[in-house]
Each structure stands twice: as structure tokens, then as C-alpha cells.
Amino acid sequence: MxxxxxxxxxxxxxxxxxxxxxxxxxxxxxxxxxxxxxxxxxxxxxxxxxxxxxxxxxxxxxxxxxxxxxxxxxxxxxxxxxxxxxxxxxxxxxxxxxxxxxxxxxxxxxxxxxxxxxxxxxxxxxxxxxxxxxxxxxxxxxxxxxxxxxxxxxxxxxxxxxxxxxxxxxxxxxxxxxxxxxxxxxxxxxxxxxxxxxxxxxxxxxxxxxxxxxxxxxxxxxYWDVPFRVDTTIDEETAKDELVVRLREAVDIRMVADVPLGAFLSGGVDSSAVVAMMAGLSKDPVNTCSISFGDPAFNESKHAQTVAESYHTRHRVEQVDPEDFSLIDRLAGLYDEPYADSSALPTYRVCELARKDVTVALSGDGGDENLAGYRRYRWHTYEERLRGLLPSGLRRPLFGWLGRVYPKADWAPKIFRAKSTFEALARDTVEGYFHGVSVMHDQLRAQVFTPRFRSELQGYTAVEVLRGHAERSPTQHPLSLVQYLDMKTYLPGDILTKVDRASMAHALEVRVPLLDHELVEWISSLPPEFKLKGKEGKYLFKKSMEPFLPDDILYRPKMGFAVPLAGWFRGPLKQTLRDAVLNPVMADSGYFDMDFLKTMVDQHQAGTRDYSASLWSLLMYDSFLRLNA
Known part of the structure; x- marks a missing residue:
């Protein structure tokens, strides 16, 4: 690159x-x-x-x-x-x-x-x-x-x-x-x-x-957009076979290089599928790499090892020090503008690891947006069905009231954390999805920002980004619409930005076969129920990969590529967080209600609320301010 x-x-x-x-x-x-x-x-x-x-x-x-x-x-x-x-x-x-x-x-x-x-x-x-x-x-x-x-x-x-x-x-x-x-x-x-x-x-x-x-x-x-024109004539078996052919071809054209080439292998469905295709196309063992975490809640390395052994790859795995926070101050310099996806930390490390053996690496990025792999898609379609049961004039006040009175219970099991669901159901389709993907929801941002800053916005709210894309969307199907919104926002703004900066920091080229535009166009034409069937995301993709990957790779719960922020901010990064979020640089910006920021830090570190994602975004904004002072 x-x-x-x-x-x-x-x-x-x-x-x-x-x-x-x-x-x-x-x-x-x-x-x-x-x-x-x-x-x-x-x-x-x-x-x-x-x-x-x-x-x-x-x-x-x-x-x-x-x-x-x-x-x-x-x-x-x-x-x-x-x-x-x-x-x-x-x-x-x-x-x-x-x-x-x-x-x-x-x-x-x-x-x-x-x-x-x-x-x-x-x-x-x-x-x-x-x-x-x-x-x-x-x-x-x-x-x-x-x-x-x-x-x-x-x-x-x-x-x-x-x-x-x-x-x-x-x-x-x-x-x-x-x-x-x-x-x-x-x-x-x-x-x-x-x-x-x-x-x-x-x-x-x-x-x-x-x-x-x-x-x-x-x-x-x-000059291009994701078409989402559904082919109603294709049957599941035909689509399953064609998906394999198209994926193999998208991988094949990305294996041309005059330098060492390999793949990221996290142990998830997408990267495992890419490696399986590469192995079938290569005369030599595929170079693969993955990182492991000491905390089993964040560790997929054993699943990566299963795939590596199955396809006899040259597999390199290294464990990330769970106390390695040295990259935090470097992130602002890598991304130039505020960027709050904490998985940038392990992404940087896996790119660093890959560069020891290869100059080009294939990744499985884009599979979740393309093939409906995110759990939030399942929740959104469920909420959309509930929205359809009640007229807006009744639904908004009823669920709005429930959202206000229901206690916030970050500490409780998910089944008891209904506040966010009630709040989403009080909104329309785009507002509801926005509420679900927001790092800080509307009410929290209103508390974080000063009145002076809110007046500078002149009524603007971030949901307008999604509204603009929704107005131009070629589809209004509940699932396809939010896939489209993610392809316009989260995919380029978060996922691909993260990989580009982390890989380029190590002079590593990353190629993304699941985002081959011809493959994306074809997948967008598939009936939505081929992608999300019941509770199973990536349904057709998983079925098509059954001859290549074991069920415990295809059908295990999704883990993601996260880091344990909540524990870090209550433990080894406790003082670092306070020094960053509550420092004079943040106060001097005039954007933040410093008393409320202190309340957020206090409540998180006391264990009564989980503000980890919001606090990370504040910490990263402080890094941006200090870098550009």
C-alpha cells in the first residue's frame, strides 16, 4: 500500500x-x-x-x-x-x-x-x-x-x-x-x-x-452504490453454491503479489472462510497469524489454532500483554482525528505480528455488514416487528415513559436491562437504530456537553447522518436498510479506518475479499432471510462454509475483537483515566460539563455504572486535543 x-x-x-x-x-x-x-x-x-x-x-x-x-x-x-x-x-x-x-x-x-x-x-x-x-x-x-x-x-x-x-x-x-x-x-x-x-x-x-x-x-x-435489488428467483441451494464460487474468485484475485502474502486468522467465521479459500488455491502452506489474550472472555486463539491445523497453515500466534497500555498515547497520532474504537489496540498488534512474515495480508473484514452478522441486526428486526404492532401516536408516549422510569442497570444480566429497548421502541426506525449503535446516547451527550457547545450545534444532532443515508437508500427492508446504513458509516468510518491506519503503521497491505464490489453487489441481491434466519446471522454464508469449516467455528457465539475497558478503568488505568478526562485541556475546550464528567468517572470506578465506552471516547478526545494543542 x-x-x-x-x-x-x-x-x-x-x-x-x-x-x-x-x-x-x-x-x-x-x-x-x-x-x-x-x-x-x-x-x-x-x-x-x-x-x-x-x-x-x-x-x-x-x-x-x-x-x-x-x-x-x-x-x-x-x-x-x-x-x-x-x-x-x-x-x-x-x-x-x-x-x-x-x-x-x-x-x-x-x-x-x-x-x-x-x-x-x-x-x-x-x-x-x-x-x-x-x-x-x-x-x-x-x-x-x-x-x-x-x-x-x-x-x-x-x-x-x-x-x-x-x-x-x-x-x-x-x-x-x-x-x-x-x-x-x-x-x-x-x-x-x-x-x-x-x-x-x-x-x-x-x-x-x-x-x-x-x-x-x-x-x-x-459513481457507485450498493444496489440491494433482490433476486426473487434464486433458491437457497443455488445461492449457497454460487457464494462459494464467488468468494473463491474474490480471494483468488487478491493473492497476486511479488512479496510474501498471508492472512489474519482470528478464529471467527469470516477470517476462517478466507483462509479456507486461500488454502484451496495455494500450492504452499498459507501464512496465518493471530493474537491471544490472557483473559478467556476475549480469547479466540484456540479457534484460530483449530483452523490453522485443519489447513496446515504456517501459523504464528503471540499473546498480547493484558497490561500493555503503551499504545494509548500513540493512537491519536495514528488516526489524526478523534477515533474511539478500542479494538484499534489489538488490531495494531496483529498487524505488527503479521508484518514479521508477510507484506500483504488478507482479512475477513466486511462480512458482518455484508452478510448480516452483527447481533444488533437481530435486535433491530425484532424491535421493528414490535414497532409495527402499535401506531406511532401510542407507541412513542408509552415506550418513552417506560424508558424514562425503568432503572438503568448496567450491572444486571441482559434480560433485565430493558431500559435501552424501551427507549429504542419510542423512536422511529432510524432513530431506534441510531440509539442502539451510539457510543453516547442523546440524553448522555446532552449531559456531557455544556450549554454553550449545544448552542453552537444550532439544533444539529448526529442522527442526521443516518437520516441522510436512509433517504438515499435503495431499500427500505428493515434488515437491508441497516446493513446499508452501516456500509455508509460504520464500515468506512470505523472498521476500514482502523485497519488502514494500523496496517499502514507497519507498512502492511491488507486486502479485503469480502468487500469485493462485485461480491457485495451479488450478496445485496439475496433475499434478506438468506442472511438473517431466525436468530442465525450469516445464515447462508455459514451453510455454504459447512464443507470447509467445523460447526464449532461456524456456529459458536460471536466474540468480536474487544479489550476489557471496564476493568482497566477500575484497575490499572484508574488514575490515567482521571488524569485524561478531568484535565484542564478538556475544561479549556469549553465543550464539556466537567462536573458531570467527574460523576461519570466516579460512578464507573465505583461499579454502579458502566461508562467504559463513553469514557474511552473522552480519553481519546483528550489525546486529540493534547496532540493538536
Whole structure:
């Protein structure tokens, strides 16, 4: 994988500061430690850091066409590049390299903005066409690879693979966006296209952006969406067989590399299925790795070992020190903006472990969103059935009242913790799902924030993110709708961001076969009951994998990739938490009711409430503030 950066003069052909462009590039050295390159001409500068994966001896970037009029800087892999290359060669193009980068240059010449629709893979790239005076940027359909951009007050446009790239530019405003803060404390990340700063944006997944010199105004436009057009003619047996064929093909095209390749193996269904497919496609044993935890409640390593032994993989496993908190202060530097998924800690460690043996690793990410694996999908469909039993005029006041009077019982068994369910049932479909996925629910955020900060929001609430996507959703089926919402928010904003930053910190490329867009399109066409059947999530996927994996892998309870935050904050991180959440930097921001934050810390550490996820998000926000002070 790689890192890209650029500076473009929207108004003219002012000289580009090569030293500044070099600093922007070098701050992402970790993304591409093998080589770096700059290209400048009047009004334009492109930069690239390379992690060599295919065609190691050539393919340096930025890469130019034969007459030098088209230049590309590119991060990612286009897995169908050989087929596109053959099509371009039939049109008379002659290639100087064997890498996929050169395909982008000539694809742009032939198809222009539509070139991105030809590509099958994960990518973020920028193409400069001097003859058209156009800078074209694009991001892959599911958002595996990131792309940040900003228009500066002086008419320059800057972009990069990480926010820290843009932060190198002295002209970048760093005004925190209150709406992004509201989003962060609701979701645990800042959803696309926002960033934590008002004037910086992420190009959303499946979007492209064209800028013409001298033309004012520009807006990203979508080129793809998850269709969710259900095929009512397909039967379960046919779908089961086809799923195996399609998954094997998606894995196969991701096994092309000129460097050592392997896979993450957590012991869950998704990663185990990917490893099973790899083993059937490889002549040599597959390199696999997993990490283990001392606490059996968080440990899946024995299940990973079962799969590794079954497929005779070269398996490396290491135990994570349960008292290793050294990464906490590093996370803010990795993610640049507030990011509150605590599984970033073990993800960093498993990427570090994988890099000891391989440069490319396949993962099982995307299976839960794609195939309906999250438990919350089951709860949501259950709540939707209950919502349908009562009219809104009766349901809202009844369950709203029950939600208010029912005691909060974090300490009790789940069956007795009905408060959250009552609160969800008082809401509509989108509000109910938002309530279930929120790190801090509406009432808690209202208590955490100061009146001054709430007034800055001018009535904005984070649920509007989901509402916007729901309005554009191609489906209104209760299950498919929330899958769609997750694919637009949680998948790119949390899951893929986590893996990208953790892997790139170790110069490791991660490929995601379950997010192959052709596979995603096909899965979205399956009847929803093939995905969630009764209480069984990933129903069809598990049935299709029965010939390849044992039942105790396929049908055991889902564990996730969590860390024991609640215990940490009452034990070894007790004082660290207090120092972070209650420090003057947080108070000086003016956003937080410090008395209420102290109440949260006190109640959590006394064991009367479990605020662990909310406190982690506050701790991570403090890290962001201190890093950017």
C-alpha cells in the first residue's frame, strides 16, 4: 500500500513549494517506506510514498504517460488490471511497466471520469491531465482506502492519504467543527465526508471529484452504490453454491503479489472462510497469524489454532500483554482525528505480528455488514416487528415513559436491562437504530456537553447522518436498510479506518475479499432471510462454509475483537483515566460539563455504572486535543 499527496492551484499556475510538498509526503513515510517521488510543474505538485507489492523494479510514482501530459499518484490495488491492460493494448497502447498504476493513466485517456467504473479493487488516486487542465480524484466503492482534501483561502487545493498530510500545510485552518464533535461522541468516529475540522473533508466511498483550473466550485459525485435489488428467483441451494464460487474468485484475485502474502486468522467465521479459500488455491502452506489474550472472555486463539491445523497453515500466534497500555498515547497520532474504537489496540498488534512474515495480508473484514452478522441486526428486526404492532401516536408516549422510569442497570444480566429497548421502541426506525449503535446516547451527550457547545450545534444532532443515508437508500427492508446504513458509516468510518491506519503503521497491505464490489453487489441481491434466519446471522454464508469449516467455528457465539475497558478503568488505568478526562485541556475546550464528567468517572470506578465506552471516547478526545494543542 502507499501514500499520496498533492497541491493544485485552482486559479493559475503559481509555483509549487517542493519543500512543502516533500514534507507532506514524508509525514506518511510509514505508508510507503520503499520509495518516494515528487512531480511538480506550474500550478501542480503530486507526491507518492511507495510500498512495493507488484512489479518491484518499476512502477515508481508519480507515473506519467508517454508524452508527460497525464500524471497519476495512486494508493491501492486494481485486481483486474491485467484484463484492462489487454483491452487498452487492443486499442494500441504500449506499456512500459507490469504494474497496475500505468493502467490508470491510459484508462483515463480512453474513458475519462468513467475510468473508475472499470476498476475492481481498493484505491484512492489523483490524475492530472495537463491538456484538459483537470485534476481528477477517486476513491474505491467501499472506502477501503482513504482520501482527505481541502480548499485553502488562497485558492490552492490540497489532498493526501491521511489528515496529517494536510496538517503540514501552513495555510490549513484547524477550526474544530462542532457538528463533527457531536458525530464523534455519538458514533465513536467522524463519519464521511466530515473530518474533525470544518474546512477539511474525506472523499466518500464510491465518489469521484473533478477540478478544472480556473473554474470555481466543485462537488464530489457518486459513481457507485450498493444496489440491494433482490433476486426473487434464486433458491437457497443455488445461492449457497454460487457464494462459494464467488468468494473463491474474490480471494483468488487478491493473492497476486511479488512479496510474501498471508492472512489474519482470528478464529471467527469470516477470517476462517478466507483462509479456507486461500488454502484451496495455494500450492504452499498459507501464512496465518493471530493474537491471544490472557483473559478467556476475549480469547479466540484456540479457534484460530483449530483452523490453522485443519489447513496446515504456517501459523504464528503471540499473546498480547493484558497490561500493555503503551499504545494509548500513540493512537491519536495514528488516526489524526478523534477515533474511539478500542479494538484499534489489538488490531495494531496483529498487524505488527503479521508484518514479521508477510507484506500483504488478507482479512475477513466486511462480512458482518455484508452478510448480516452483527447481533444488533437481530435486535433491530425484532424491535421493528414490535414497532409495527402499535401506531406511532401510542407507541412513542408509552415506550418513552417506560424508558424514562425503568432503572438503568448496567450491572444486571441482559434480560433485565430493558431500559435501552424501551427507549429504542419510542423512536422511529432510524432513530431506534441510531440509539442502539451510539457510543453516547442523546440524553448522555446532552449531559456531557455544556450549554454553550449545544448552542453552537444550532439544533444539529448526529442522527442526521443516518437520516441522510436512509433517504438515499435503495431499500427500505428493515434488515437491508441497516446493513446499508452501516456500509455508509460504520464500515468506512470505523472498521476500514482502523485497519488502514494500523496496517499502514507497519507498512502492511491488507486486502479485503469480502468487500469485493462485485461480491457485495451479488450478496445485496439475496433475499434478506438468506442472511438473517431466525436468530442465525450469516445464515447462508455459514451453510455454504459447512464443507470447509467445523460447526464449532461456524456456529459458536460471536466474540468480536474487544479489550476489557471496564476493568482497566477500575484497575490499572484508574488514575490515567482521571488524569485524561478531568484535565484542564478538556475544561479549556469549553465543550464539556466537567462536573458531570467527574460523576461519570466516579460512578464507573465505583461499579454502579458502566461508562467504559463513553469514557474511552473522552480519553481519546483528550489525546486529540493534547496532540493538536
Amino acid at each position: 502507499c501514500g499520496i499527496a498533492g497541491i493544485f492551484d485552482l486559479n493559475g499556475r503559481r509555483e509549487i513549494d517542493r519543500e512543502l510538498l516533500g514534507r507532506m509526503n514524508e509525514v506518511q513515510h510509514h505508508r510507503g517506506p520503499d520509495e518516494g517521488g515528487l512531480h511538480t510543474e506550474p500550478g501542480l505538485g503530486l507526491a507518492h510514498r511507495r510500498l512495493s507489492i507488484i512489479d518491484l523494479s518499476s512502477g515508481q510514482q508519480p507515473l506519467l504517460n508517454r508524452d508527460g501530459s497525464v500524471v497519476v499518484t495512486y494508493n491501492g490495488e486494481i485486481f483486474n488490471f491485467k484484463a484492462i491492460r489487454r483491452e487498452l493494448e487492443a486499442r494500441g497502447y504500449r506499456f512500459r511497466t507490469h504494474c497496475d498504476t500505468e493502467v490508470i493513466v491510459y484508462a483515463w485517456e480512453v474513458w475519462g471520469e468513467a475510468c473508475v467504473e472499470k476498476f475492481r479493487g481498493m484505491f484512492a488516486f489523483a490524475v492530472w491531465d495537463r491538456n484538459r487542465e483537470t485534476l481528477f480524484l477517486a476513491r474505491d466503492r467501499l472506502g477501503v482506502k482513504p482520501l482527505y482534501y481541502a480548499q485553502l483561502a488562497d485558492g490552492f487545493f490540497i489532498f493526501g492519504s491521511e489528515l496529517k498530510v494536510l496538517q503540514q500545510h501552513p495555510g490549513l485552518p484547524r477550526r474544530v467543527d462542532p457538528r463533527a464533535v457531536e458525530d464523534y461522541f455519538a458514533y465513536g468516529y467522524v463519519p464521511d465526508p466530515k473530518t474533525i475540522y470544518r474546512d477539511v473533508y474525506k472523499l466518500p466511498p464510491g465518489f469521484r471529484l473533478s477540478l478544472r483550473r480556473g473554474r470555481s466550485g466543485f462537488a464530489p459525485e457518486p
